[in-house]
């Protein structure tokens with residue numbers, strides 16, 4: 001069983017939900033990320049999504065766009081993200097790592113070489129924002145052959161047919177984008193999310209993580225009651241952006257928010 | 268009245284496949300939220316393409332609103348001066364709003380209307396597509412938002428003002444390189460947020476399927492007219508076609524109806540900026556490699572890590588790191604040739620046409636003219652070149668004056 005499947009199974013047995021932080025690798029500098037990852041694990045997160053910075057993050061709002069720009073200013077790259085994952089695994093063999101990014105860096109790396117390198121780095125899942133199932137079948141097979149979970153997005157306007165498609169192609173979990181918009185948007189409607197989750201559950205047994213628009217502990221609790229996992233990204237990265245001249249505070253604020261979310265979700 | 272031909276295929280050439288692939292290029296590379304609107308658009312497009320009422324309305328608009336057919340003008344004096352082939356100019360600069368862009372916006376706006384969309388968005392580089400979009404939105408009474416990189420807002424101030432007069436909101440984009448690619452990113456973000464009521468009018472043959480095929484089909488009116496006009500004027504087909512390539516819509520519009528006519532050579536002219544060797548250019552077909560950006564696989568300018576490289580060109584409309592996927596296919600298949608022209612050469616093309624023929628061309632089109640200056644002298648006096656004069660130069664007066672140290 002993959003680390004992701006095992007994690008969701010264990011959580012489910014314990015009646016708990018996954019807390020999944022998203023951070024952009026190398027934001028605001030490459031040295032900041034690794035200690036932050038370990039600290040987040042200590043704060044009780046279950047899975048870490050590591051963003052691969054990209055020059056043209058079409059699905060991201062301003063907060064994650066600027067995180068990408070800060071990381072790229074330090075020459076962060078897919079190769080360096082993989083090196084960092086390798087480094088993380090030296091002292092943590094249990095927390096699943098999911099790389100999340102856009103397809104061009106992977107295309108330029110080469111799909112097969114990338115799948116090999118991700119395996120070597122002991123990465124657990126890959127989410128490629130602009131690679132829908134239509135274009136992903138070969139790539140998905142390359143990943144699955146190496147026991148890496150290809151993770152797909154579902155949106156509020158995804159039809160039942162598409163949910164079924166993701167169920168077949170995806171593994172690990174499905175990522176439900178809770179609103180029509182970019183990351184960090186602020187108009188999440190809980191009743192809509194609840195209604196959509198019923199459709200999703202009817203068409204897949206895979207765990208469903210919900211993200212986009214989760215900003216505070218109260219919201220994480222509400223979302224945890226609906227899905228199997230809660231993804232929080234922009235709210236964490238905002239802490240970095242607000243404390244660029246005092247990164248200890250940035251880190252402390254991130255950990256405090258995650259700890260509060262953990263507590264609310266487990267209550 | 269002559270009815271406009273809008274076709275997705277010639278007799279022998281049937282591209283793209285139903286999932287939008289031109290060989291390995293093209294396709295649909297977008298986030299999940301955009302899949303349903305793209306499917307909805309594709310269905311509407313496939314349906315109305317065959318709808319006689321739609322085609323009749325489009326034909327009438329192209330005739331009465333755009334001013335088509337545009338003339339095919341024999342540039343006799345310039346041809347004599349160049350001392351080789353006879354150069355004919357397809358006068359897209361005479362269209363309403365001053366460029367070929369309006370052929371496409373008229374078509375997409377009619378689709379938007381039939382699909383019940385109330386809000387139009389667009390990206391623009393030179394501002395020609397933005398103006399052409401604001402124009403059709405004004406005419407149909409639709410809300411219109413145009414995204415434009417802040418670098419382009421500065422160098423195409425006149426077009427920004429035109430868009431505002433037409434009632435559009437112009438959003439200056441500050442992210443990334445602040446040019447056309449960033450405007451496209453921002454338009455995609457808007458579309459994802461407002462998918463229910465919004466129609467995204469992409470201005471070139473880029474983006475996810477069906478855009479590259481659909482925009483091409485709306486632009487093939489250029490090539491269909493040119494072919495007929497050339498036959499009427501000279502009794503035969505041209506020997507060569509020349510067009511500038513930004514995203515590639517004016518080029519494919521001219522080329523496509525000639526694809527089966529293998530005696531007709533095709534030259535797409537990219538912007539070499541300061542020179543290909545300097546790295547400061549916008550010539551992905553000449554110096555890039557395949558990658559994925561803005562919804563399709565095509566030749567791209569990206570670095571060894573897959574990050575998109577900043578481009579450079581004197582002309583905002585060519586300042587784009589990608590190119591339509593059909594051009595990538597035509598390059599690999601060898602059917603079309605892709606060459607490049609520097610800023611300095613383009614300026615020479617600009618001045619040559621202005622002085623010799625009394626026609627002030629757009630800086631984008633000046634790239635095609637500059638290549639024609641190289642090509643024509645290598646050909647026989649009874650050979651024929653058709654150059655797509657994709658737009659007029661009014662919008663570029665400030666850029667040119669500034670470059671030549673003149674204060675207006």
Ligand SMILES: Cc1ncc(COP(=O)(O)O)c(C=O)c1O
Nearest residue numbers: 395513514515516517584631658
């Ligand atoms: C006059 C003119 N020609 C050419 C272009 C380049 O676009 P495309 O390559 O899609 O024809 C532009 C774009 O703004 C333009 O304004």
